[in-house]
Every structure is written in structure tokens, then in C-alpha cells.
Amino acid sequence: MSTRALARFAANLNYEALPPAVIERARVHLLDGLGCLLAGTMGGPGRSAADMVAALCTQGGEATVFTGCTRGSPRDAAFVNAMTLYSVGLNDIHTESVSHPGGCIIPVVLATGEAGGAQGRDLLVAMIVGYEVMCRIGRAVMPSHRERGFHPTGTCGTFGAAAAASRMMGFGANETANALGIAGSQAAGLFEFHRDGALTMVFHAARAAQNGVEAALLTKTGLTGPCTVxxxxxxxxxxxxxxxxxxxxxxxxxxxxxxxATSIRPHFGCSSTIAASSATAVLVKRLSVRSPDDIAEVVVRCHAVVARDNDEADPQTLLAARLSMxxxxxxxxxxxxxxxxxxYDADLRDVRVKASLSKVRLVRDDAMPRFGCSVSIRLANGRNGEETILTPRGEASHPLTWNEVSDKFRRLTASVMHPEGVQPVIDAVRSLETNGVRVLAQRMLEGMRPVA
Known part of the structure; x- marks a missing residue:
């Protein structure tokens, strides 16, 4: 039975048996996710989640809530930190399941690991388990799942979060299967947010993380779930x-x-826009573009799904902007x-950005890979250029290195961390097996600038 097989895998995976390259990829994704989490502490979605938790009078606990630098239960910390992390348009993506595992899994292993005083190797194994369960379920139900209106980050992420929490809590195979069964009655998330850029997209990862922890906690207190879920x-x-x-x-x-098999976004955007942004940057330098006023037209040849879903010419929310080519x-x-x-909102209203929106035209190209594109720029003076990127940097087949993600971490956190506080966090992730999860959380807190 598939549920029990995944549960056995989750319970029995051994750190010593893992290939070093797999442990290293998990470490790289952890650093990338923590950069997004810290960067997101200045944004609205994280504050909204933190304010809700505060209003429920549930503050105080064993885990860090990084937005506001407060404490909470592992369940509440996972919720707020997931909302915060996933709100930043640079978190990782598993393209085959079209889901964002880091936004659901990393907040769970961080909160439960800090609360339980876990060793670093325990966090890395639980993280690998969570990615495996979440992404395999996504592979199994896609593409029909999304076509029917479900958002895999919310639905499949709940199972991944439950598996990761179960592993962090030391569950055996039967307990893990039970937690997955409970998670099945919590797995939710509708893709209708894509219509107007509503922030429920971000909420889906937060609820997945929260529900995953909750499913494991309910298992500990005796609630049962179907082991064929x-x-x-x-x-x-x-x-x-x-x-x-x-x-x-x-x-x-x-x-x-x-x-x-999970990709890391090297810069802002959604997966469908990363290649086009990179190609545009190449052309800006090649053609010596000094101002958006130099541009007459930009034509993007892209996959049919991108031409259909990412053509919003006047986005009104930050999420709609992230999804807009x-x-x-x-x-x-x-x-x-x-x-x-x-x-932030000021970027959404930037007149220099708005002036160029109408100059961009998307053209469907059935020969183009799902996340590839070809960008052509025509300047007002008649010069033109074209750049094609079929496999963007950061894709699983073209991954970012530790040093590249460390540099991304520095740039992402520049506005929220003291300059001298950045490297200790990078070092804590690098030596996670030696220092443990509580040391990592403490380094993150110590490096943060005071909230104004």
C-alpha cells in the first residue's frame, strides 16, 4: 500500500546511508529558504500571520517566530514562518509537481527542531523526507490536480509537512502513516488566487506547514487517520x-x-518568468540600454501555458506582479x-516599471519548453537583439552552487540583517551537524536588525 510505503521510507531513512550529494543539496535548499524567510519578515503576509497569532493570545513557546522576533508553539511558528518565507518570490520549486516544497517543509523542521533541541542531521533528514513525500504525491496527481483547480503547494504540502514533522518527532512507520491519514483531511488550497493575485496563495503554504505539525501532534495524542489516505x-x-x-x-x-529534482530561483519572479528576466538582463547589457525609454518593443516567445497564465499587463497586487511576464x-x-x-508596494507603483508594461508582448510557441523562452528586444533607434534560454540557471539540471546561494542569501537579507550577522547564519547552516538547530535559530535572531 502506497501510504504505508511512504511512511516506512520516512521513518527508516538513515543519515549515514544518504549520499553526500543529497545532504549537500538539502543544505543548499535550507540556506536558500532561510534567506527567503528572513527577507520576508519585512513584508505584509508575515506580519498578517504574526498579528493573527498574537490576537489569539497564543504567543510564548519553544520556537521562534521570526516576524516580530517573538516565541510561539511549533505549530504557530511553522504557520507564521511559512507565510513569511513563501511570500518572497524567490523560494524553490519542484517543477514536476508545480509545488514549492521549501515554503512548507523548512518552517516545519526549523520550528519542531528548535523546540525539541534536535541535531542538525535530524533536520536535514526530515527535510529530505518532507520534500520526497510532498513532491511524489504531486507527481502522482498532476497535471489533472491543478487543472481541476487545486494548488499543489497547499494540498501536497500538507502531506510533506506531516511527514517531516513525524520524522522530527521520532515516529515509527505506523505513527507516520497515521499522521499522513490525518493530513489527508487537512490538505487544501484552490488555484483561484491566480485570477486576481489574492494572497491566499501564500496562505496555502502556511496552512500546510501548520496542519502538518498539527497532524503529528494529534497522532501523539491518539487521533487516528486512514492508512490508505x-x-x-x-x-x-x-x-x-x-x-x-x-x-x-x-x-x-x-x-x-x-x-x-527541485529548482532554486536565482532572482525575483515565478518559474514561468525566470528565463525571460534573465534573457532580458543579457540583452540590456548587450544593447547598452540606458533607460526603459530606449525600448520600442519586447517580444517573448514562450510555452502555451505561460502565454495563457502569465500575460497580466497591469498587475494590481504584488502576487499578481510576481506572476506577470x-x-x-x-x-x-x-x-x-x-x-x-x-x-513591496512602492515597487508595484514604480512609474519606470509601469511605463514599459505595454511594450511587452507574449507569443505562444508550441516548440518552447515549459520554463524556457526567447526574448527579442527592438530599440527605438532601430537596433535589436534576441536571447534564448531553454534551461534557466537554478533548474535542477543546472543547479546553483553553495557559493551562489550564499551570495543570494547575502543580497536577500541585506535590508533585514546587520552586515556582521549574515556570515554566522551561513556558517551555522554549513556546520549544522555540529551545532544543531537551536544554534541556527539563535544565529538568525542575533543577526536581525531591530524592528522599527
Whole structure:
């Protein structure tokens, strides 16, 4: 049975048996996710989640809530930190499941690991487990799952978070299967946010993380869940997908690991816009573009899904802007390069960005890979250029290195951390097995600038 097989895998995975390259990829993704978490502490979604937790009078506990630098239960800390991390448009993505595992899994292992005083190796193994379960379930139900209106980060992320929390709490296979069964009644998230850029997209990762911790805690107190929750006649796969592949749940588990199949975004944007932003930046330099006024037209040849879903020419929210191809290209034109930072409302209203939105035109190209594109720029003086990127930097097949992600971390956190506080966090992740999770959380807190 698939649910029990995943539960056995989650409970029995051994740090010593993991290939060093897999541990290293998990470490790189952890650093990347922590950069997004820290950068997001200045944004609205994280503050909204932190304010809600405070209003419920549930502050105080064993885990750090980084927005506001307060304390909370592992459940509440996972919720706020996931909302904060996922709100930043630079977190990782698993393209086959079209989900964002870091936003759901990292806050869970950080909160439960800090609360329990876990060793660093325990966090890394639980993180690998969470990515594996979440992404395999996504593979099994896609693409029908999303076509029916579900958001895999919220739905599949709940299972991944439950698996990660179960591992952090030391569950055996039976307990883990039970927690997955409970998670099945919590897995939710509708893709309708894409219509107007509503922030429920960010909420989905937060609720997935929170529900994953909750499922494990409920298991500890005796609640039961169906141990056929994934493959059963009335289970998750059949309920949420018209055409699912049950074998994908367990086929060649860990060969390779799903964390190795997960991409890291090198700069701001959604996965559908990363290649176009990078190509535009290349052309800006090649054509010596000094101002957006130099541009007459930008044409983007892209996959049919991108041409359909990412063509918003006048986004009204920050999330809509992240998903908008015209906005991401106009942002590069206005700044002269790609942006490795979180964006705020002032960026959305930037007149230099808005002036270029109408100059961008998307053209469907059925030969283009899902996340590739070709960008052509025509200048007002008649000069033109074209740049094609079929596999963006940061894709699983073209991954960022530790040093590249460390540099991204520095740029992401420049506005929220003291300059002298950045390197100790990077070092704490690098030596996580030696120092443990509480030391990592403490280094993050010590490096943060005071909240104004």
C-alpha cells in the first residue's frame, strides 16, 4: 500500500546511508529558504500571520517566530514562518509537481527542531523526507490536480509537512502513516488566487506547514487517520485528480531524491518568468540600454501555458506582479538587471516599471519548453537583439552552487540583517551537524536588525 510505503521510507531513512550529494543539496535548499524567510519578515503576509497569532493570545513557546522576533508553539511558528518565507518570490520549486516544497517543509523542521533541541542531521533528514513525500504525491496527481483547480503547494504540502514533522518527532512507520491519514483531511488550497493575485496563495503554504505539525501532534495524542489516505477508493488521489499515477508515489524511492529534482530561483519572479528576466538582463547589457525609454518593443516567445497564465499587463497586487511576464521584464528594464530582493508596494507603483508594461508582448510557441523562452528586444533607434534560454540557471539540471546561494542569501537579507550577522547564519547552516538547530535559530535572531 502506497501510504504505508511512504511512511516506512520516512521513518527508516538513515543519515549515514544518504549520499553526500543529497545532504549537500538539502543544505543548499535550507540556506536558500532561510534567506527567503528572513527577507520576508519585512513584508505584509508575515506580519498578517504574526498579528493573527498574537490576537489569539497564543504567543510564548519553544520556537521562534521570526516576524516580530517573538516565541510561539511549533505549530504557530511553522504557520507564521511559512507565510513569511513563501511570500518572497524567490523560494524553490519542484517543477514536476508545480509545488514549492521549501515554503512548507523548512518552517516545519526549523520550528519542531528548535523546540525539541534536535541535531542538525535530524533536520536535514526530515527535510529530505518532507520534500520526497510532498513532491511524489504531486507527481502522482498532476497535471489533472491543478487543472481541476487545486494548488499543489497547499494540498501536497500538507502531506510533506506531516511527514517531516513525524520524522522530527521520532515516529515509527505506523505513527507516520497515521499522521499522513490525518493530513489527508487537512490538505487544501484552490488555484483561484491566480485570477486576481489574492494572497491566499501564500496562505496555502502556511496552512500546510501548520496542519502538518498539527497532524503529528494529534497522532501523539491518539487521533487516528486512514492508512490508505493516498491510494484508497475515496482517498486523496482519486478525489483530486481525474488521471493519477499511483505508482509514482513509491517508484524508485530516493533514486534520485526529490530534493535533487527541485529548482532554486536565482532572482525575483515565478518559474514561468525566470528565463525571460534573465534573457532580458543579457540583452540590456548587450544593447547598452540606458533607460526603459530606449525600448520600442519586447517580444517573448514562450510555452502555451505561460502565454495563457502569465500575460497580466497591469498587475494590481504584488502576487499578481510576481506572476506577470510583462511586469518581470519591465522590472529588469527599469533596474538594468535582475532583482534579487523582495518587492513591496512602492515597487508595484514604480512609474519606470509601469511605463514599459505595454511594450511587452507574449507569443505562444508550441516548440518552447515549459520554463524556457526567447526574448527579442527592438530599440527605438532601430537596433535589436534576441536571447534564448531553454534551461534557466537554478533548474535542477543546472543547479546553483553553495557559493551562489550564499551570495543570494547575502543580497536577500541585506535590508533585514546587520552586515556582521549574515556570515554566522551561513556558517551555522554549513556546520549544522555540529551545532544543531537551536544554534541556527539563535544565529538568525542575533543577526536581525531591530524592528522599527
Amino acid at each position: 493516498l491510494e484508497g477508493e475515496r482517498g486523496f488521489c482519486r478525489a483530486t485528480s481525474n488521471a493519477f499515477d499511483e505508482a509514482a508515489l513509491t517508484r524508485n524511492l530516493g533514486q534520485p531524491f526529490e530534493v535533487e 510583462p511586469f518581470n521584464i519591465a522590472l529588469v528594464l527599469a533596474r538594468g538587471d535582475v532583482v534579487t530582493a523582495d518587492l
